[in-house]
Amino acid sequence: MRDGNDVHVCEVGLRDGLQSIQTFFPTDQKIAWIEAEAAAGMPEIEVCSFVPPKLLPQFADAKEVCAAALPIAEKHDGLVVSALMPNLKGAENGIAAGVHKLNYVTSVSVKHNLANVRMTPDESVDAFKKIVALRDEKAKESGRRVRLFVGLSTALGCTIEGQVDPDAVVRLAEKFLDAGADELAVADTVGYANPSQVKSLFKVMYGTFGDDLPLTVHLHDTRGLGIANALAALETGVRRFDASLAGLGGCPYAPGATGNIVMDDLVFMLEGMGMKTGVDLDKLVAVREIVARNLPGETLNGGLAKSGPPKGFVPASSFAAAAE
Amino acid sequence: MRDGNDVHVCEVGLRDGLQSIQTFFPTDQKIAWIEAEAAAGMPEIEVCSFVPPKLLPQFADAKEVCAAALPIAEKHDGLVVSALMPNLKGAENGIAAGVHKLNYVTSVSVKHNLANVRMTPDESVDAFKKIVALRDEKAKESGRRVRLFVGLSTALGCTIEGQVDPDAVVRLAEKFLDAGADELAVADTVGYANPSQVKSLFKVMYGTFGDDLPLTVHLHDTRGLGIANALAALETGVRRFDASLAGLGGCPYAPGATGNIVMDDLVFMLEGMGMKTGVDLDKLVAVREIVARNLPGETLNGGLAKSGPPKGFVPASSFAAAAE
Numbered sequence: 001m002r003d004g005n006d007v008h009v010c011e012v013g014l015r016d017g018l019q020s021i022q023t024f025f026p027t028d029q030k031i032a033w034i035e036a037e038a039a040a041g042m043p044e045i046e047v048c049s050f051v052p053p054k055l056l057p058q059f060a061d062a063k064e065v066c067a068a069a070l071p072i073a074e075k076h077d078g079l080v081v082s083a084l085m086p087n088l089k090g091a092e093n094g095i096a097a098g099v100h101k102l103n104y105v106t107s108v109s110v111k112h113n114l115a116n117v118r119m120t121p122d123e124s125v126d127a128f129k130k131i132v133a134l135r136d137e138k139a140k141e142s143g144r145r146v147r148l149f150v151g152l153s154t155a156l157g158c159t160i161e162g163q164v165d166p167d168a169v170v171r172l173a174e175k176f177l178d179a180g181a182d183e184l185a186v187a188d189t190v191g192y193a194n195p196s197q198v199k200s201l202f203k204v205m206y207g208t209f210g211d212d213l214p215l216t217v218h219l220h221d222t223r224g225l226g227i228a229n230a231l232a233a234l235e236t237g238v239r240r241f242d243a244s245l246a247g248l249g250g251c252p253y254a255p256g257a258t259g260n261i262v263m264d265d266l267v268f269m270l271e272g273m274g275m276k277t278g279v280d281l282d283k284l285v286a287v288r289e290i291v292a293r294n295l296p297g298e299t300l301n302g303g304l305a306k307s308g309p310p311k312g313f314v315p316a317s318s319f320a321a322a323a324e
Numbered sequence: 325m326r327d328g329n330d331v332h333v334c335e336v337g338l339r340d341g342l343q344s345i346q347t348f349f350p351t352d353q354k355i356a357w358i359e360a361e362a363a364a365g366m367p368e369i370e371v372c373s374f375v376p377p378k379l380l381p382q383f384a385d386a387k388e389v390c391a392a393a394l395p396i397a398e399k400h401d402g403l404v405v406s407a408l409m410p411n412l413k414g415a416e417n418g419i420a421a422g423v424h425k426l427n428y429v430t431s432v433s434v435k436h437n438l439a440n441v442r443m444t445p446d447e448s449v450d451a452f453k454k455i456v457a458l459r460d461e462k463a464k465e466s467g468r469r470v471r472l473f474v475g476l477s478t479a480l481g482c483t484i485e486g487q488v489d490p491d492a493v494v495r496l497a498e499k500f501l502d503a504g505a506d507e508l509a510v511a512d513t514v515g516y517a518n519p520s521q522v523k524s525l526f527k528v529m530y531g532t533f534g535d536d537l538p539l540t541v542h543l544h545d546t547r548g549l550g551i552a553n554a555l556a557a558l559e560t561g562v563r564r565f566d567a568s569l570a571g572l573g574g575c576p577y578a579p580g581a582t583g584n585i586v587m588d589d590l591v592f593m594l595e596g597m598g599m600k601t602g603v604d605l606d607k608l609v610a611v612r613e614i615v616a617r618n619l620p621g622e623t624l625n626g627g628l629a630k631s632g633p634p635k636g637f638v639p640a641s642s643f644a645a646a647a648e
Binding site for chain 1: 481482483484485486487514515516518519520521545546547548549551552554555556559582586588589592593596597598626627628630631633634635636637
């Protein structure tokens, strides 16, 4: 996987993007967004968050969104429908909703995790174990095993604690893998990272857990280095990337944090470099229209959408299509 | 040079940045900008362009700006004052103005060069030879030899021709070096490049001309990959970077071209990675205020300025200062 040209990108705009936006994005428009990105070949979409609607009314329609997303995934073979779950209740709802993958988040920074979910990271691991137990129990009942993904937040720096020790990232990763996580993500939640730091952390992660670890990089473009950090991750062997269309996103608990890296620019970079995302760039860029019309007040980021592809640009995935 | 941690950055906002902006930036404010960046430790500033004022009224004060910049450079040891010169007349004026370095630009793309200066690249080399002769003659008279820098424009793609052959870049580079160029730049004038392409071209350049070639990378952030391309160049051994404060810039002849890469974000990345620019980031970011107040209608780009440095951030250059 790490040496190959196939790259897995995951659209997180519907969750990480919308979670910091007050304007309710209408349910049918969320579904239109999912449908359009699925049609563009997006391999994974984090479609919602199973948080209490009182906390984040944006996700009050999580169940309906999943109910619509799953048939779309059936039409577009291989599309993974994932959702965030902050706790056991969220996991219950997520499993009941039938998503393929549930994402749990814990900050490596103790103070950030306490501020975010009022637990130490170790307590978050304990809470996760109950989620694993529930998942296993439900899998026995239904024969359908939901994949569990854990995002290690603030792994590259924290607005409260400043620098975060890479050893702490590795230790927490180990605990989650031992507890039953199927996949991990290293997240630069507040956009502190530089490319050297990204390379060094991912080298340690692969060195500790082996090249086969399904490891995602989740980056924010807070200080302008997001795409450069994605390049650094790619060069270290990372083949799984979170990003959001037009760079929507933020963190309600991280002051000054801005959006995720821009999916459209990321795919443009990867495809230009010969990496196959399977995503059709023109179709992807066209989806921005759905976001723009539902969030007229939001700034949509991204260079490719403004300037168009280079003259004569040939994305790597188009070779694959031609060869088939 | 290519293996070291010392990096040379050049502020091009006063030239590449302002050349596409209609609003006249007042002369005293240009000087204030130069003074403030010099005080921030900027190693080189391209302060103006010696083009006919009828073509670009923005640079009608080129002589006055140089007259003010040179004493500033004397106060800030090592600051290089450079200026663009499109032709022999510009070179004459630039040499008379006393700048340290004069920058000539030729597009590798034949059609782009014809559109830009109505000459083929080979004709531009011939015109450059006359500039070299003038420089040598003036050096004999005055004992002061102006360095001649040649920017190979559209070296990574062209809005008219599309892809540009790396061999054409090398051949044109060779002609300019043979003609007497002291330094070269490879420019992604229209923001077409991706990191693989940047690496591949710079490898060819160093492979052909040797590691000691003074080679600058000049990038635009038109499609969101500017800083990632700078990282790619850095990793290939490039230690000279053009950038503009707040990402001002464009190309009047390249439709859709946006600004240069953001100097503040570039310095932030480099310093975070342990590369020493000698620039004080806080002071650099503060200079944006001068730009903002004189160009109220312009978008100032950059993540660092909006979000501030990471908590506990220690720039590489501060180690050097502490060690002195």
